[in-house]
Structures are given as structure tokens and as C-alpha cells.
Ligand code: SF4
């Protein structure tokens with residue numbers, strides 16, 4: 001841990017207010033947006049900052065999320081710092097443009113307040129929206145708390161704009177559970193933010209009329225694969241950049257951010273892997289079990305894209321049984337995306353843990369401490385040599 | 398994996414006017430043929446050609462840049478009805 005943090009302002013804020021405040025402190029040049037529940041509060045508060053002259057941002061109120069993302073692409077290509085926020089159907093409507101932002105290698109940061117996708121229509125939290133964009137070439141960072149959502153935004157600016165990465169980034173937080181809950185958090189000073197994020201230096205700004213460039217040109221079978229391969233290598237490089245930027249942020253604030261969080265993982269026989277706010281609930285269950293001398297632990301992935309498969313396998317190699325909880329169903333008949341990737345990451349271990357997947361919390365269904373305890377109970381049976389009743393299943397609700 | 402070509406970031410084209418180096422003439426099936434006697438040099442074809450393949454000298458339409466003319470026939474269609482100075486003909490037959 002670093003020296004005593006210079007930051008000290010403690011406040012209570014909702015996730016949306018904290019995101020809007022982080023955006024105010026970042027003061028992006030352009031913010032194209034179209035509001036949607038549960039991320040509406042972000043744009044509502046940020047537009048007040050714009051109206052009150054607290055930021056220099058040009059706010060573009062687009063006619064749809066597809067247009068908002070298109071404007072983000074245009075602005076980033078022009079060479080300025082861009083941010084936006086969305087949720088659910090809004091992210092789905094952006095889908096086509098997400099690939100264009102990443103394929104053109106345009107940095108930008110988008111807060112995604114996770115919400116279920118229709119049908120049936122539902123405004124509450126699950127990860128269907130961002131998980132449907134997991135292959136769109138965006139970096140994805142998932143936040144457990146309001147503090148983390150706030151902190152992740154500053155780091156995402158640095159990661160996205162890093163010369164080795166130049167790839168757009170999403171910072172995800174759970175709809176309502178995190179976006180609308182007031183939590184205590186420690187703020188950074190504006191000057192600290194400015195210093196941490198630095199200046200955006202676009203490699204090929206369209207507005208540099210001295211060096212005219214063309215973006216979005218056609219590529220045929222003789223070049224397309226080269227561009228995609230370069231993009232793939234760049235997002236893979238983001239993993240080390242996420243770690244480096246996390247360490248730098250730790251030195252500034254004393255708050256530690258890695259590729260994932262390990263909670264009581266040392267010597268844990270059974271482990272739950274889960275992202276975002278559900279990790280907080282799981283920690284309570286881990287504490288209860290540890291008090292009784294039972295070796296339970298938690299691994300909370302923070303970085304999902306790129307997927308740190310080697311590091312996750314290394315962290316889980318000592319466990320006997322692992323359950324990966326997905327707040328989304330891939331509708332493949334074989335569990336959720338996190339389960340599939342974690343289980344695949346563990347495949348090369350010589351004596352890896354037995355790994356099961358459970359889907360939970362869709363459409364905002366509560367996930368309680370007793371749910372986590374139930375999972376651990378099943379894992380202890382498996383760890384003791386018990387039969388795996390079902391590899392993939394919905395968690396009892 | 399062997400050594401591969403260095404590619405510009407995100408497919409950006411750094412050199413202005415580089416489309417000239419890409420020959421679209423090979424796409425042609427029909428080619429435009431000009432009847433100089435009918436042409437009034439209104440230059441509508443020059444405005445409409447998507448490949449800048451109409452050659453103009455001293456304000457006069459003088460012919461086609463066959464390296465870039467892709468044979469789309471827009472010039473023939475757009476040449477005013479009363480004039481119709483451009484005909485599209487089969488490549489081989491020409
Ligand atoms: S055929 Fe098409 S490409 Fe060729 S000169 Fe006419 S308009 Fe241009």
C-alpha cells in the first residue's frame with residue numbers, strides 16, 4: 001500500500017451521482033448522450049454541470065443511442081476526449097456502432113449502468129446488456145461499489161487512451177443496486193484528477209488539417225484480417241495497462257485495484273466467482289463461513305475484457321470446487337459467459353478445481369447471503385468428493 | 398505466425414489522394430464511349446462520375462480515365478436526354 005492518500009473528502013452519493021461527478025472532474029470535450037433508465041441520473045446531473053458552466057463539455061443530446069454513439073465516434077475521430085453513459089436497450093441500439101468505435105481504434109469511456117434486456121421488459125439489474133457487447137472490442141471493467149465505479153472512470157480514461165491500447169472502454173455498475181444506492185466514498189481533488197488523467201493526445205486527429213487523413217475506408221480480403229489481428233493484440237495488451245494504471249491509482253489514493261479482487265482466497269477450498277455488487281453479498285457469506293473455520297473464498301473479476309485467463313487460473317488452482325455465478329444467461333443451454341470463460345481458463349491446470357456455473361439475479365431478482373451460503377454448501381459437498389448434480393443450472397430463486 | 402505487414406492504426410489512411418493508386422478500371426464490364434460531335438461540354442458527367450474519371454481540359458470534356466472508370470454508366474444516364482453523347486458498350490466489342 002502506498003503513502004497516506006492526499007485525498008480526504010468523504011461524501012455519500014448514489015452510483016449515478018458519483019459517475020456524473022467523475023465526469024465533471026474529467027471534463028470531457030464532448031458528451032453525446034440519450035438518457036435511459038437506470039443511467040438517466042448520470043446524464044441528468046451531468047447536463048446540470050454543463051448548464052451551470054461547471055464544465056467545458058459540449059453536450060450533444062442525440063435522437064437515439066445509435067446516434068449518440070455515432071457522435072462519440074465522430075468526436076473521438078476529430079481528436080477530443082469523449083464520454084457517455086447508457087443502459088440496456090440503449091446499449092443494444094448502439095451495438096452496430098460499438099464495433100466501429102473499437103475497429104477505428106478510437107478511445108472513449110462509457111459508463112454502462114447494467115440493466116436487463118427485453119423481453120419481457122424490465123428496468124432492473126442484470127448483465128444481459130454489457131455481456132451482449134462483450135465481443136465488440138471494448139474494454140470492460142465491472143464495479144462492485146459506488147467508490148469503485150467512481151475510481152474506475154478515471155482509470156478507464158487512462159487505459160483507453162494509452163498509446164499501446166487506443167481502444168474504447170466501458171465501466172459497468174449494477175443498475176439500481178449501485179446506481180441508485182447512496183454509499184460513502186472518498187473523492188479525488190479536481191487537480192488530482194487532472195494530473196492523473198493528463199492530456200489526450202490523439203494519434204491521427206481528423207481536425208489536424210495540416211495532416212489530412214481518411215478514417216473508415218473499405219478494406220478487402222487482402223487487409224481486413226490484419227486490422228482485426230492488430231486490434232486483438234491491442235486489447236490483449238490492455239491487461240498489463242489495467243494493472244499498471246491500477247498501481248498508479250493505488251499510489252495516489254491508497255485504494256487497490258487489480259485485474260480481479262481476491263477475497264479470502266488464500267487456502268480456500270471452495271470459491272465463488274462473481275462480478276459487481278453481488279460480490280459484496282458473497283463476502284458476508286465468506287466471513288460467516290470463515291468464522292466457523294470453513295475455508296471459503298471469493299474471486300471477483302474486475303476486468304472482463306480482455307479476460308485475464310492465466311491470472312485467474314493461477315489464483316484458483318489451489319481450490320477444490322468453484323462456482324461461477326453469472327447475472328446473465330447466454331441462452332446456449334450451457335450456462336453464462338463468465339462461467340464458460342473461467343472454466344475454459346482452468347482447463348489447462350493439471351489438477352484444477354471442479355467447476356460449476358449458476359445463473360442468478362436476472363431482472364433484478366435479489367441475491368441474498370443465504371443464496372451464497374447455499375452455493376458454498378453445494379461446493380463443500382463437491383470438494384469432499386460428492387457428485388456434481390448439474391454443471392450448469394439456475395440458482396434456486 | 399510469420400512477419401506480417403505493418404498496418405496503420407484502425408485502418409486510417411495517412412496519405413491524401415491515395416485512392417488514385419487503386420485501379421478501379423479492372424471492375425469494368427461496359428465502357429463509356431463519347432460522341433464528341435454531340436457533346437455540349439455541360440460537364441454534368443464530370444459532376445456525377447463517382448470515380449472522378451471524366452477528364453476535363455480547358456473546361457471541355459475530353460474523355461475518360463480508363464484506369465479508374467469502373468463502367469457504372471452514371472455518366473451515360475446523366476448526360477442530358479436531348480444530347481445523350483455517351484454510350485455504354487461491351488468491353489470486348491469496343
Ligand atoms: S462509367 Fe461511371 S466511372 Fe466510368 S466515367 Fe462514366 S460515371 Fe465515371
Ligand code: SF4
Pocket residue numbers: 431435436437438439440441442443458475476477480481482483
Ligand atoms: S454530360 Fe454529356 S454533354 Fe455534358 S459534358 Fe458530359 S458528355 Fe458532354
